[in-house]
Structures are given as C-alpha cells and as structure tokens.
Amino acid sequence: MTGDLFAPSRGRPRVVIVGGGFGGLRVARGLRHARADVVVIDRVNHHLFQPLLYQVATALLPPGDIAPPLRQILADQANTSVLLGEVTAVDPATRTVRADTADGADRAVPYDYLVIAAGTTDNYFGHDDWAAAAPGMKTLYQAIGLRSRLLHAFEAAAAAPDPGTRREWLTFAVVGAGPTGVELAGQLAALARRTLRREFHDLDPTHLRIVVVDAGHHVLAPFPQQLRRHTQRQLRRLGIEIVLGHTATAVDDTGLTVAPADSHDGSRRISARTVVWAAGVKPVPLAARLAAATNAATDHKGRVVVGDDCALPGHPDVFAIGDIANVHDLPGIAEPAIQQGRYVAELIKHRLGHRPHPGPFRYRDLGIMATISPFDAVADIRGLRLHGPLGKAAWAGVHLGFLVGWANRAAVLATWGWALGTRRRRQQLILTEATG
C-alpha cells in the first residue's frame, strides 16, 4: 500500500526518486530487479518526451503519444510505486522529503537513498510577469494551451475585417533561437503554409509573419558553424525572420519590444498577438532548497554542483541528476540525464551490495540534432554532420527510438506519414473554458 510510503522503510532499503523524466525514469528502470523498494514521486502522472513537445503545440501529435503514464511504464515493476505529488523540501538529517500529495495533504516520505531529478522551469530572467503574455513550452499542459493560442490567432485573424489587426494576429514571435525556438518556428511555418492555408481561404498568406529573437549571434548556438549556417539559411527560406543579438525589453498581449543585447538604443517594437517564450530554462525551486539543505554549491545557472558520482558532497546517499545538477557542466538535453540515471542506478545497486562499483560518472557524447522542416533537420553525431533529408531521417530514427512504448512509436510514425501525405493535422483543437 502506498500508505506505507509515509512510514519508515522496513527491512528493504527505500530509494525515493523525485521526477519521472529522462533521468528519474532511467534510475527507476535500472532498479527494477534491485532488492529495494523504489518510489517515484512526480507532479505529473506521465513521463514527457519533451523533444517532440513542439509537435503537440502545433497540432500534429496527440498528447498521449509522447506522454505515457508513469504507472503504465512501471506497471511490471513489483518493487516500484508511484506517488503523484510535488516534493517541496528535503531533510537529510531525518532522511525524509516533504511532498504535497495528490490527496491534498503535506506528508513526509522517508528514504534511504534519494535521487532528485526534478528538472527545470521556464526562465524569464527576472521578468516572471511576462509569463502570461509569453507562455513557455515545458509541460504538456503548456503545450496544449499554446496549441489553442496558435490556432485561435488564425481564427481571430480570419474574423478581423481590418488588415492591420489581421497582420498582428498573424504575427508570431518566438523568443529564443535554440533548438526549442527553432523547431517550434519551423513547425509553425509548416502548420500555416502546408495545413491551415487550405482551411483559411480568406487569409492572405503574405500576412503571415514569424519572428525568432535571440540575444546571441547564432541560431542553434550549440551546433557547429556549418549546421548553424544551414539552419539560418533554411529558416529564412521558410520566410522566418531571425533577429539576433537582441533581447526582449518589454512583453505584453500586443507584442514585444526588443533592443540590442549590449544597449537599449535602437530598440524596436514587434506587434504580435502571440509571443512564445523559448529563451531558456532554470532548475525548479527544489534545486536551491536541496543545495541549502546539504550545503552544496550551485553554479551560475542555479544547478546543484555534485561530485563525479552524481552525489551531493558529504551526502553519499543523496543524488542529483539531469538539468537540476551540474556534473562536468553538461548541456541540458535528454542524453546526459539518461546516462546519469543509468549510472546512479548502478551505483545504488553497488551500495545495495549486488554490483561492482561503476567508477566515476563519464559522459559519452552521442551528439545533438534539431529539426527545421518536414524534410530537413541538422544533426551532429560524434562529428558526423548531417542536414537535409538525410539529417531528417537520422532525426526521425533517433526520436522514434527514444520514445517509450512500441504503440507510441507506431502511432507517431503513422501520424507523421499521414500528415506528410495529406498535409493535414488531426489535433487542431482550440480548447478553452469559453470555446469548449
């Protein structure tokens, strides 16, 4: 019974994992045969395959296809329970975490080993008040809300008789030219040009405007120059405006003001009824609380600095992995979290006495990829640099491979094929209290 979770562990040691993302889920799976009770605590009831989230926001994929329920993934693990709740505090002294649980209570969950893999939240760099006007795209709930916003903008444009107002509704600004911003902008162009164009006879396609703003001087900064250049060229070919070296200085429901990153002179206004925030993320507040509770350092990104065994200094039974932790300053993508999760599972099994010590954590860089358009993606796989259809094929293969569940893989593949063939999307739903 989950009720037992709130009592001290009896006999078998208990491993509490906070977060069912790429890192946390890998720890849980790695412990499926361990002589321990495993508890996964998450705010949401599903594992989210974030790399395809923008395809939910653009009405291509149904949410369920990239978000299998944690309980379904872990149903075959007799030693594992799932608890829906938000962990609010960690107390190494009493070896407990505090959680607001699904039944509305605040409870203490004792642990013998603790793995914090709670991930990140949108970073507005001190302008949290921009969140309402410029929502991010970190959670499934946000992506579905964004989908309604994007589709509603086209409906509003179609309803507005005044061309000026139409243009504002058909202008979409994306803040951030990293993979998230680039992939969202590219998909949005495809949604508008390939799909909606046939459904909105009454809109003038030349009124569509997609603007991507970034403080840096490159799109896809982490990628090699050759691929950055290709991406920028292709985005421009798709009619996407790219404004580099500029930061947002004001954001509201009617648009945003951008200024050169180094000065406020030459600031200009972009009138856009839809602004999406893809400028960056930061660790969830739990990270700072964890650091404070364990006297651990945090880096300039707010990540908890852990040892090369992913444990917190002086707390060998407390681990932090994924975007919330800094070990070797790895990028905030899925692969480091997955490899850290696998590593921590091995290390815990060693401590439990049925595995050799895995040695220190070493990251094996498998590369990065980002998609641009239906037939174009860039990929840098351990020095092998691909773009165009070849890059897209590699991208599709890798993403299908990392999806959890064969049914999801089959469904996503079928949806991609159908959408390419018919230029239609089957999830074009505006869902709000007002409009059902």
Add this chain to the structure above:
Amino acid sequence: MTGDLFAPSRGRPRVVIVGGGFGGLRVARGLRHARADVVVIDRVNHHLFQPLLYQVATALLPPGDIAPPLRQILADQANTSVLLGEVTAVDPATRTVRADTADGADRAVPYDYLVIAAGTTDNYFGHDDWAAAAPGMKTLYQAIGLRSRLLHAFEAAAAAPDPGTRREWLTFAVVGAGPTGVELAGQLAALARRTLRREFHDLDPTHLRIVVVDAGHHVLAPFPQQLRRHTQRQLRRLGIEIVLGHTATAVDDTGLTVAPADSHDGSRRISARTVVWAAGVKPVPLAARLAAATNAATDHKGRVVVGDDCALPGHPDVFAIGDIANVHDLPGIAEPAIQQGRYVAELIKHRLGHRPHPGPFRYRDLGIMATISPFDAVADIRGLRLHGPLGKAAWAGVHLGFLVGWANRAAVLATWGWALGTRRRRQQLILTEATG
C-alpha cells in the same frame, strides 16, 4: 475574405448556419454545390462526435479522433466560410445575427437564410451552483477536464493512507441513467477493472464504487423493456450500483444527497469525491432569444416549436433544427438533427430555385443504441433488438460509420483493438495548471 461577412450579401444569397454539430454541418454539406454563400458560425473550431465523448473522458480516445476541425471538413467547399464566435442574438427585422467573434469584437452578420442548430447545455434543473462539484460532459473541454478528475481520484486514493478517505476517492457517482450516464459508468468500470487495476498495485479493487442515480424507474428509459432489463442486469454484474426513483437534493465536493423523487423522506448521503452530471440537457440560451425575437412558442423543454418545414412560424427564412427545436417532439439524439439538416438544405436549395420542394419534414426512425461494456451493447434498430457481442458489433459499425473522416475511423478502430488486446489506454493524462 471573411471580413465581407459583416457586409450585406452581394449578388449571391447568404445562408448563415449557427452551430457545426450534426444538424448544422449537414446543412452546410448539403449546400456545397448551391448558388449561395454559406457561413458556419460556431463557438468551437471543431465538429464534435458526442456519442463517443465518454471514451475521451475515460482516457480511451484522443480528443482529435472525434473532433475534426470544421475548417478541415469544409475545406473543399469554395462557397463556405467558417467564423469562430458565439451568436448572442437574432434580429429578423434587420436579418442579422450578432456574434462575439474570435477577435474579441461584437459584430452583426447579415443573412438571407438562417439556420439555428446551436444545441444544448447541461441542465441542472435550477441548481447551476452544482456545476463546479458535478461537471457535465457536453463539450470536449469538459470531457478532458473530467478525464483529469477521474484519473486524479485514483491517484489521490493511492496517496491517502486512511482507508475511509480512500473509499471516498474511489467512489464515483453518476447522476442520470440515460445513455450518457450508463455508457460513462460502464466505461469507468472498464477503465478501473481492466486498465488501472494493473497500474495501482496499492489499491484494493473492492474499494471501487460506482453509483448511478436516476429520478426515473428505469435505466435507458427510451429503450424497450427487454433491453432496459438486460442493461440493468449487466451494470449490476459490473458491480455498478443503480439507485432509481431518486433525485439529487444536495451536491458538493464530498458527495451528494439523494432522496426519493416523490418525497424528501428517506434521503441518504453518498460520499463520493467525484460526481458527474448526466441528468439532462436544455437548449442553449439562444433558443429563448430566438423564440422571443420571432414570437415563436417554446415547449416544456425550452425547445423552439417550429413548423413541419423546420421554419419558424411567420419566418420562412429562419430555421431551427436539432436539440434546440421541436418538430414532432423528436428525441435529442444525432439522427433527427442529421435528417433535419439534410431536409433544410434541400428546402433552401428549392427556395434558391434549383430543386423541387421536398414536402414537409418526415422523420425516419433508425433506432437507438447504447454500449455497456467492451463486449456488450444494446440496440433497437427498427424493432430488431440486439444485445451482447452482436449488439456491440452493430454499435461499433454504426459509430464508426458516422464518424467524420477515414483517418478518424481507422484511428478509432485501431485504438479499440489495441485497448481490447492490451487492456491499456494511451490517453491517461492528468492535465491541470498545477500538475502540467
């Protein structure tokens, strides 16, 4: 340009259709070759296949599969535009409707012919304050919200150490034993017993309680007695409690109080953290406004009484069809709306001068069906009475047939087969602001 919608029609007459449900959509499709401009106005951007809505609420079908966008359905109709907005008033004198349009404006749309097919909303029989504690299931938005509620109840039960609280979370009350209530209760039992049971090791299945309450003395009142008996027997076999002859006298977040329909003596309390309202519907407020504007009568259900040509008395160019209208006092199901829609399209084409007069509207009763469990449904098809697997086969065939779009049919069929085979569901998503 849609902008022209707000100017008087020039040359070609304009047919304004309010509502893209079974009735309204059929009118629009029927007019696709007519020499007229057709405008479909709806609050939502999709056509909803309501007969399968409970399968969205129970995490079986993704919303998009039963809700194709109106613009996608009508994309091939050059003479048809779609306007997202809510029609708030009708003025026959100026031949205009007023609408709150997607861009946030209040505009007048002139018409030459008007078809009101705006449908119904939940009927709380004077207790609208119960809506928050006992949501209905009329819109996709409601169904997705209900899905979160149902799944969250199981998570809350799993998190609650106290057995009493667990029982409350695992008690689900459905008010209304018509097709909606029966189908939801049956699917909920299947969700709990076939799917969630494997994912919640920590819950005691005997704690699950599903109660269906109805003021009448039968389940599925509109069905022949033999099928009502079968349904009641099967529901009880599924462990569903059926409380007939009782109405709700109080509803809140912790449950509801029911009393015999004829007196308040013998009232009793059902502690349930989840209450669903399926007790009945009433025409949207626009119906009363339409009646007032045209001096038409309304019946005891609030439906506008129209002539046997579906037109409002004294207003041959204004039609009301579907659940909002009373012609021959037909039941509030899809088929009458579909046949009325087809009829009104023919009648308008006659008026436009390129079709013979179709004569008065005659309803052809094709029968009724309702599903009970994965392998059992009842059907009364023009006297042919089916139940069990045969009924289910007929039910499945008819429902797939009426779905709009081959891709949707294929997807729904695949989902049904996969769920039957694996006992899993792929849309188990709790989506709230708090839990993502």
